[in-house]
Amino acid sequence: MTEKKLNNMAFLSKALEETQGDQLKGLLLKMLKQIMESETSTLCGAAYGSRDEGRVNQRNGYRERVFETRLGSLELAIPRLREGSYFPSFLEPRRRWEQAFVNVVSEAYVLGVSTRKVEGLVEAMGAKGMSKSEVSRMATVLDEQVTAFRTRRLEMGYPYLFLDAVYIKVREGTRVVSKAVLVAYAVSEAGQREVIGVDIAESEMELSWRHFLEGLVERGLKGVLLAISDAHSGLKKAIRAVLNGVSWQRCTVHFMRNALAKGPKKLQGVILATLKHAFAQATRRDAELAFDAAVDLFRQKCPAVADLVADGRDDVLTYMSFPEKHWRQIHSTNPLERQNREIRRRTDVVGIFPNSAAAIRLITMLLAEQNDEWAVGRRYFSLESMEALKENQDPNALLEAA
Secondary structure, three states, X not given: OOHXXXXXXXXXXXXXXXXXXXXXHHHHHHHHHHHHHHHHHHHHOOOOOOOOXXXXXXXXXXXXXXXXXXXXXXXXXXXXXXXXXXXXXXXXHHOOHHHHHHHHHHHHHHOOXXXXXXXXXXXXXXXXXXXXXXXXXXXXXXXXXXHXXXXXXXXXXXXXXXXXXXXXXXXXXXXXXXXXXXXXXXXXXXXXXXXXXXXXXXXXXXXXXXXXXXHHHHOOXXXXXXXXXXXXXXXXXXXXXXXXXXXXXXXXXXXHHHHHHHOOHHHHHHHHHXXXXXXXXXXXXXXXXXXXXXXXXXXXHOHHHHHHHHHHHHHHOHHHHOOHHHHHHHOOOHHHHHHHHHHHHHHHHHOEEOOXXXXXXXXXXXXXXXXXXXXXXXXXXXXXXXXXXXXXXXXXXXXXXX
16 A cells, blocks of 8 residues: 555544544545545546546546444445546455455354344444344355365376365254364475365265365366375375375475384483484485485384384385476475464464354455465476476376376
């Protein structure tokens, strides 16, 4: 927003604080009219009614618009232009008042705010209270956007697929239950990150993940070379069943946490240093040898850790078969942790969602915003490195799903 617009908003705020009554309503309406006249003259290149050589546009009457304020409803006469359109700067933060009004109330509703509190919010904004059914109808404004985002067609290939889950609490009748939010992030063949799927399931059982992955494939998921996740048994089975032929990378961070949990506290420093040394090797062969040495080291003092390292060696080193420039981002699900923390932060505010629909609405909109940021940000991987990925992979390893 420009400095001029900020000054206008500051002036309005100050006026609202210092004056009361119908006198202020008249003053406020007059001031808003002056702002609109000034902004319209700037767009036209000339004042109203003047014959200026610098004129680039002309007015074309007015359109009526109700502007709700803490002082009550104001009838605005917004100037029209013959070419293009004009929208007052003091409404710019919300684009259209009606849309902002719906969004504010919808967000309050989706955050689990009680109907009584929503009514208080609406009244504080200078409008009339609403019934529970009216609040519910306004909340559904977001549903179209949520559905569009969750069901959109996946047109590109996605070599890297990250899968993760976040748990939330949802009310079902008189009970409060824990549910899993299944999320799929991916890196496209153009090197861009995307959120390609989100759903709510009863748990992370194989059936839940399988249904989720099948939905991605039906929407066009293809070109998957590597799936990255933790070692949840249901998820692993679903990946093998739906994405047959795709390599699997076990999250190295979760793997090290599992190893530390199985070892005695006095040896945790040794366990962590040994595994970090193995992952720091320059080639997969060297890393495999380092893991074998770690198994021998742990065999006598902590056999449970030795078994974990031996069984997980190949799965945690899968990433080393891909371009080295990608290793840092694909060896774990850590790149998703920041977004997952944001989901948890927002869902913790709610505490208990009134239903699954409210939960999926909020979380999907959070992920959609993140997806927009990634779309306009820098590429996650360069096009050159993505081309190298294509050249180094066997085409038969690709998942070509309709």
